[in-house]
Amino acid sequence: MITVEGKWYDGKRSAKTKVILKVFDNGAIEVELADTGEILLRQNRLDARISDRLADTPRFLTFSDGSILETDNNSSIDQLLQKMKIGNWMQKIHLLESKKRYIVAASLLVLLIGAGMVKYGFPIAAKAIAERxxxxxxxxxxxxxxxxxxxxxxxxxxxxxxxxxxxxxxxxxxxxxxxxxxxxxxxxxxxxxxxxxxxxxxxxxxxxxxxxxxxxxxxxxxxxxxxxxxxxxxxxxxxxxxxxxxxxxxxxxxxxxxxxxxxxxxxxxxxxxxxxxxxxxxxxxxxxxxxxxxxxxxxxxxxxxxxxxxxxxxxxxxxxxxxxxxxxxxxxxxxxxxxxxxxxxxx
Amino acid sequence: MMWFYKDGNQEKGPISKDELMQLIKTRHITKNTLIRNEKMNEWRPLAEMMRPKSQTSANPSPHREPPRTPPPGSDSQQGAAKPIKTFNAQIPFQFKGTGSEYFRIWIVNVLLSIITLGIYSAWAKVRRKQYFYGNTSLTEAAFRYLADPIKILKGRMIVFLGFAGYSLANQLLPAAAIVLSIGFVFILPWLVVRSLAFNARNSAWRNIRFNFTGTYGDAAKVFILWPILIPFTLGMILPYVYFRQKKFVVENSAYGSAPFVFHATSRDYYHIMLKMLLPILIVGVFAGIVMAFSPRLSFLAVSIILAMYLYAFAYFSVTSSNLLYNSGALLKHRFKATMSVNPYALIVLTNTLATVLTVGFFHPFAMIRAYRYKIHHLSLIADGDLEQFIAAEVKETSALGDELSDFMDFDFGL
Structure with a gap:
């Protein structure tokens, strides 16, 4: 079971409710109030849009009725996505952004492309444009x-x-x-x-x-x-x-x-x-x-x-x-x- | 503590306590004049604000109400920890982004935008905004940027094609370009309205979106009609026009169904401009004289002018931004911005130098430094809890206006 602490906003009022999301091993989920344990929502399978990972910014789970669960617990959400085999290309972007060797490589590439453009690209382009x-x-x-x-x-x-x-x-x-x-x-x-x-x-x-x-x-x-x-x-x-x-x-x-x-x-x-x-x-x-x-x-x-x-x-x-x-x-x-x-x- | 008073029907201020005392002494403010301070939400006659006679001098003090019971809801926890003595709770905005973290996002954005010939730039924009929004929070609730990259991409493509068409027309038929430029005057108000609406409607906090409801007509008035008069008045009316534009932007903005209000007066903006222009004039004349008499010192004179420009830029950013927030309010909640000119000028100076010396690679760090300074000097003075805002029906907006204004570097200074 994965548990995620978060805050619940229903989308109609700005009121904040502390909740816990529980994802059971069979895929069913429950959202319950943190204070009383009262069940807010129960689904057989998680039916929510999960926002993409971006550094350590909070994640938002948007449910079909427009309510959201906001949580800082990125690792649990990533675990959840892995378990449910949900994925998109944005995860690859996050991978690029989080590994040091990719960042070093990207910096060098940008530097190289930039220098190449200044040294060769712009003069060639300018010549072509000027001629036309x-x-x-x-x-x-x-x-x-x-x-x-x-x-x-x-x-x-x-x-x-x-x-x-x-x-x-x-x-x-x-x-x-x-x-x-x-x-x-x-x-x-x-x-x-x-x-x-x-x-x-x-x-x-x-x-x-x-x-x-x-x-x-x-x-x-x-x-x-x-x-x-x-x-x-x-x-x-x-x-x-x-x-x-x-x-x-x-x-x-x-x-x-x-x-x-x-x-x-x-x-x-x-x-x-x-x-x-x-x-x-x-x-x-x-x-x-x-x-x-x-x-x-x-x-x-x-x-x-x-x-x-x-x-x-x-x-x-x-x-x-x-x-x-x-x-x-x-x-x-x-x-x-x-x-x-x-x-x-x-x- | 800043004070406001009513002169007839006109709201004046903010003024300091000393200025207020001066006005009382000179009898510009009498015991029947309505006054309030930045923490009060209603006007009171001066007489009611005076301390009992036992005090030596007439001394306005914050209006006291019996302490309120903490409102229900988890927000009150901060307030509940210490019993609420003050009328309002000051809640700071927080920012937890870092330069090194943002650098990673930025460099990937740049690289992928180059490799995809600009297509990725739409996703890059969303990721950049989401990084800043997501790391900004108030009452432990983060802000959220919701724009759809596909919409942004469409907007960008239309802007790109439009600009290419314009350049082509410019080359081939100069007359057509003139017609297009005149047409742009009519597009401008639309652009302002759409851009503000797109940004507001795609910004949310606590799952309630912001909104912008300004109309084309009003935008045309403050962004076209008033500015036309500027040359005829030798620029004297410029601060007034600027004030009207800010007023238009703030008063048409809303959080959910709650509109923002704006307490600043045109006088405040004249004050800022005057204080900025006087030193510029003096230094400018001085530098001119130096250059005229000793061309060898012109390098020095140019440095002085650059420094002055930098300082004026920092001064204007800080004071106008402080004024904007300090005179803005949402229902009974007010904002408090406490940026100072010198530290901000230092940040801008070091940022630009470092960005130039690193051929642009310092740029992401620079953005974070300036943004963090602003956010850390901004707080909300909450009057009661923040649980009662109600969502409004929000229409979907295309990204075209926003992309066009981005392209033209149109800055609303918010």
Whole structure:
């Protein structure tokens, strides 16, 4: 015989009655009042829904008239289920949740899947999505990004029309070599961004005045241009937007109902991972520039030279504190080295 | 002990005893003013509440009634152990869940949800809720979450398809997306009502379900009409709108056939907002000045702003939650919430840091810590026994509204 102490609630009023459930060896059951032994219910065979085991939370036996028996005695209820050969797949879930080795295995699996998604899954998915987006999305993205940058950071270019035309003409060959990318070159005063160049998703490429002033030879700008076109060819900007959304979504669904405050802080791992993605993109763009310059016989040192000068100018402004893991670009010496070595091999 | 008084027909308070004495001194409260404290269930004129003249000063004290005989039923056992001197018995809510136990449930939930491409997430939600409910108890009776995972799954699928359709429309026909966004304004009240109803009706204690009976029209008023006015009043009306929303939620909720009542006033919410906004303004201006004059210190300024944000978040969670419970009542039973800002802010801070540093694996522990703190600072001030609640006829509700509001991270702050 199995006996289970519990509390009885009839479902009509909130009154609590202490009871004892007795399950006899022949399968018959009795529910009797704990105080007086008066029989509340008698069944030839237990006819009740038994709630699933969940850690050590109370179990509820729901009888057909809507009354329930609530008990903390999980082991007796499990014994009862075993005896009556009642079972469902939820018992397997409880088994998973209660064995240490399963928990360790599950943690490792989740970690592995998570890392795999971040390293390979999201980039692949983002690439596939970016390739399938309609042309109009890229156009809208370009317009909105440029409008925002113009409002917040950029100022109209201070370069003379002559200078602008000279650079345009010098870069025309590389633009013409990529007719499908709708490349538009724009000049802006970069302000805080200093010497810099940007490739927006839809083919708009922005050079800052500071970059032009830093260049000592127009071929250096050609190098920068091919690097930016590398971003366009690999659709980096759009892939990055998609990747970031996927990543934020994944972190949110993992942590479930994140409150406002943790969302704020959870953006930290997102930012760090984004930067890792970004460095990968820079390497790809550098490779593209390297190949293009080599095949068009543009001296590779030109790109290395301007990279060094950009690096030096940002160091002078004291912006060098956040290199390495917290940088969007690979370290400049490594980039320069790649170009110098490729250049010297050729000679 | 907090006090309330009536100004004309308006209920005011809660105020502290000192504030009350001040109001008596300044004659805002006269001997005919109706007052009560948080333990009393009826209003009494101030004159009746004064101690006999032999005492040196006018000093309100809890209204005394002859001690009651303990009501029948096993609930009274706690009270019966020590003879009931106070009017009411304070019964604490209890929580016995642990972080390591919940971690096991959470990690299995996450793994199975990934492997089944999200299908298991419906069962995961039920198991998560059941863990928190089942470990929460009052008078040794646990709470129970009764939602059917299949219903939740259906709701989730509809939300998912709907969102996919919306995104598609957004890409292809921006005009259609605008129409859909406007349509959403009309869906919102429905969503609020359905979500609250689904949660309430699937929550039970002592085999009696909770209920929510708010109507679409009332929800539209407090969640659409009032908020529309916020920009036109430069946000001045925001605390009032927030108050109306809380009032709507509480007063339409019921346990069985017993409705919840809400004693808070809009003034209480203005008080909270003011106390929160002033320091933010001061620190914000200070940080702005620091950043403007010394860009090198901007890292410091950003840290200050983050700390301020965290503190403001904790302050608002704690004070608004305390206010909500302390001004809520069920029949004659009242609630008492005694959370404090600093310990809660510390919990939120350590939780977020640990969650970030462990790439999310601390999350289940964080949930338990915050929840336990809340529950351990909540009690029911029972007026008599808790055996007399009567079940109400409850309609079945689909999970769609709840899933949609889950998806959009809609928080009712309860």
């Amino acid at each position: 987006l309609p042309e109009s999305v890229f156009k809208i993205a370009d317009r909105q990004t440029l409008e925002a940058l113009d409002r917040i950071i950029f100022e109209p270019s201070g370069l003379s029309i002559d200078t602008q035309n000279r650079i345009h003409n010098h870069l025309q060959s590389v633009i013409n070599a990529h007719p499908t990318f709708h490349i538009t070159l724009l000049f802006r005063k970069g302000g805080k961004l200093g010497p810099n160049a940007f490739a927006l998703p839809g083919g708009t490429i922005v050079f800052t005045d500071e970059l032009i002033q830093l260049a000592k030879h127009d071929d250096e700008l050609l190098g920068v241009m091919t690097h930016e076109i590398g971003h366009l060819v690999h659709q980096h900007a759009m892939r990055r937007i998609v990747q970031d959304s996927l990543l934020s979504f994944a972190i949110l669904s993992l942590t479930g109902d994140a409150s406002g405050i943790s969302e704020l802080f959870l953006s930290l791992p997102v930012v760090v991972t984004e930067m890792a993605y970004s460095r990968e993109f820079e390497r790809e763009a550098d490779n593209y520039a390297l190949n293009y310059m080599q095949s068009h016989e543009i001296p590779l040192d030109r790109f290395a030279d301007i990279l060094l000068r950009i690096d030096k100018s940002s160091k002078n402004q004291g912006k060098d504190k956040w290199t390495g893991y917290l940088s969007t670009h690979p370290p400049t010496p490594a980039r320069v080295k790649a170009f110098r070595e490729a250049g010297s091999q050729k000679n």
